[in-house]
Amino acid sequence: MSNLRKYFALSSVIFLIVLALAPFKDYFQEWKSYQNQYNVLVNDLPQRVTPVPIGIKQLWIPKFDRVDRCVTCHLGMKEEALKNVRQPFTTHPHMYHDVEEFGCTFCHEGQGSATEYKESLGKVKFWDKPIFPKEFMEASCAKCHKEQIIPQAPILTLGRKIIQESNCAGCHKIEGYQKQWVPPLDGIGSKVNRTWLVNWLKNPKAYSPKTRMPNFLLPEEEANILADFLMTFKELPNGVTLESAPAVLTSASEAVKAKMIDLGSTRFKEARCISCHTVNGKGGYVANELGKVASKDNKEWLYNYIKNPKHISPDVAMPRFRLKENELTGMVAYIESEFVDYEMEAQPEHTPDPAFYEKGLALFKKYNCNGCHELSAAHKSEEVGPELSLIGSKKIYEIDFGKTTIDQSLPSYIHAKLATPRIFSPAMKMPNFQFTDEEMQAVTVALLGNTNETIPEEYIVHAKPKSTFVPQGEFGKIVKDLACMSCHVMNGNGRLVATDLSMEASQVQRKWVEGYFKVPYSLRPILTERMPNFFLPNDEIKTIADYMEKVFVVDSLDHEITKDAASVSKGKGLYFEKFGCQSCHQISGKGGYVGPPLDKIGSRLKGGWIYHWLKNPQAYKPESIEPDNKLTDEEAEDLAAYLISLK
Numbered sequence: 001m002s003n004l005r006k007y008f009a010l011s012s013v014i015f016l017i018v019l020a021l022a023p024f025k026d027y028f029q030e031w032k033s034y035q036n037q038y039n040v041l042v043n044d045l046p047q048r049v050t051p052v053p054i055g056i057k058q059l060w061i062p063k064f065d066r067v068d069r070c071v072t073c074h075l076g077m078k079e080e081a082l083k084n085v086r087q088p089f090t091t092h093p094h095m096y097h098d099v100e101e102f103g104c105t106f107c108h109e110g111q112g113s114a115t116e117y118k119e120s121l122g123k124v125k126f127w128d129k130p131i132f133p134k135e136f137m138e139a140s141c142a143k144c145h146k147e148q149i150i151p152q153a154p155i156l157t158l159g160r161k162i163i164q165e166s167n168c169a170g171c172h173k174i175e176g177y178q179k180q181w182v183p184p185l186d187g188i189g190s191k192v193n194r195t196w197l198v199n200w201l202k203n204p205k206a207y208s209p210k211t212r213m214p215n216f217l218l219p220e221e222e223a224n225i226l227a228d229f230l231m232t233f234k235e236l237p238n239g240v241t242l243e244s245a246p247a248v249l250t251s252a253s254e255a256v257k258a259k260m261i262d263l264g265s266t267r268f269k270e271a272r273c274i275s276c277h278t279v280n281g282k283g284g285y286v287a288n289e290l291g292k293v294a295s296k297d298n299k300e301w302l303y304n305y306i307k308n309p310k311h312i313s314p315d316v317a318m319p320r321f322r323l324k325e326n327e328l329t330g331m332v333a334y335i336e337s338e339f340v341d342y343e344m345e346a347q348p349e350h351t352p353d354p355a356f357y358e359k360g361l362a363l364f365k366k367y368n369c370n371g372c373h374e375l376s377a378a379h380k381s382e383e384v385g386p387e388l389s390l391i392g393s394k395k396i397y398e399i400d401f402g403k404t405t406i407d408q409s410l411p412s413y414i415h416a417k418l419a420t421p422r423i424f425s426p427a428m429k430m431p432n433f434q435f436t437d438e439e440m441q442a443v444t445v446a447l448l449g450n451t452n453e454t455i456p457e458e459y460i461v462h463a464k465p466k467s468t469f470v471p472q473g474e475f476g477k478i479v480k481d482l483a484c485m486s487c488h489v490m491n492g493n494g495r496l497v498a499t500d501l502s503m504e505a506s507q508v509q510r511k512w513v514e515g516y517f518k519v520p521y522s523l524r525p526i527l528t529e530r531m532p533n534f535f536l537p538n539d540e541i542k543t544i545a546d547y548m549e550k551v552f553v554v555d556s557l558d559h560e561i562t563k564d565a566a567s568v569s570k571g572k573g574l575y576f577e578k579f580g581c582q583s584c585h586q587i588s589g590k591g592g593y594v595g596p597p598l599d600k601i602g603s604r605l606k607g608g609w610i611y612h613w614l615k616n617p618q619a620y621k622p623e624s625i626e627p628d629n630k631l632t633d634e635e636a637e638d639l640a641a642y643l644i645s646l647k
Helices: 002-027 030-043 134-143 154-165 194-202 220-230 254-270 299-307 325-338 356-366 410-419 437-448 473-482 510-518 538-551 565-578 607-615 633-644
Strands: 059-061 066-068
Touching (some): 134 154, 220 356, 254 325, 299 325, 473 538
Antiparallel strands (some): 059 066
């Protein structure tokens, strides 16, 4: 009994000590220390900033089922006077959303209920959403923003673009992405030579650094077997046959061939093929690299493809140039003489494996080549990789990090997988896309944004419905033949690489349109030529101009401009003196290079368009840097009168 009393007495003393220490423990809380430091800091500032009362602070966001106590320590988020002080007191960078409405962890993740720094990071046991590293922050934008282009989130936008262009949906199911079918492989045996094909299969970027074709890390034996298999497919799809290349390409004398090459070189430059194609890394990146194409494609293929690309590939974006037979032959001769890969490694003497066809077909399926390419011998396979629609919600315990020593987090896992696809297991089949650091960051951000988090519909920003406009009639045939919508938008449909043509007839004069199609040129002296010369005949140019005047017109842009001497004189004064337009535009070689020169603008643009543009440039081109000078109607009319006098 006496021992029991001793134990009771001892426990009572310990309990009293604990009770006595509890207030001291509360006094030394980490968050309290930060609040005291904050109050000392703001008292020493020259600007007046109100100190905070000591106590836990939190944001309750019922719509997202979140309670965030981050503001207990991050006290100066909205105080401009604190933008140069240390964390956690510094001003928050520009926010597109109100923190009171969205909270902190909606964007940053982490453990919002925590009041200790290490716990708030969320890198604790059983917490599946640790704080996002700064470089991956834009992943949170994807929760609400479902559109493809988000100006305020350029990294996320780039990531979505790369995922689409790299055709990740060829192997993975990803909500919002469609599988892209790149060139079919039926007929490849009548197009390329085997040596090129083997080298391409081993390392596509060695031939074309900008290609999206990944490196499957094929051993020499597999590359040879796959090449032998593919070279057996000599018949083109849909029964298409190739014309024989003109005999003059092989039988002409050296003197005749030199003239052919000279003509081909001239037409190649006049057609501005490098607007779309790169040649040894220089030029446009819309189409394939041409610097070594003669060592890849045979002359028969080149002749037929340049003559009529859509005869071979109906959906290809390559236009059909209106070349005469001697010009076409000359261009093939020029390509064959100029675009040769002198460094191509010759393949050693090769004896095909007796079972190369069966083995090649097995390899074709193993690496899911028909995830991107169609081939008659292989059925379209199902996705061979895991679904990525919700990868941003993948739990840490669901990830096999193998024997790697990388940080065990989802962002690190995705980034490492993109950098070295087979890092976690040599048995994996994912190819190496050889992304740059910037591209890997962007793709990681886009994938992290694919979550199963439920967001109220009122916050979701959906992509705008795509236009289905397709021009009809003779104009429509020309547009399809020239692949105009690969660069131009028409009534919301197409790619905005060049001008939006939806209001073209309300902007430019018909005479200028007709002259432009005869000899296209750049409107800005500091830019390279982009528009190809299609060598269009007059009747097709007339068809184009007629259609534009009837369809690509906006009646509200009509506005009669008075062209009397007084208006022109007043407009000239506004141009040079009041608004200083010469800072960006040139006339007679004098002025800035930011905007297009205006020397002959009166022979190109319509007065009504100039008037409306001057009144509000961003109404017609939101991304324009042309300033809105808030012109009065009279000022806009006088300035337009001066500009249309420049012919």
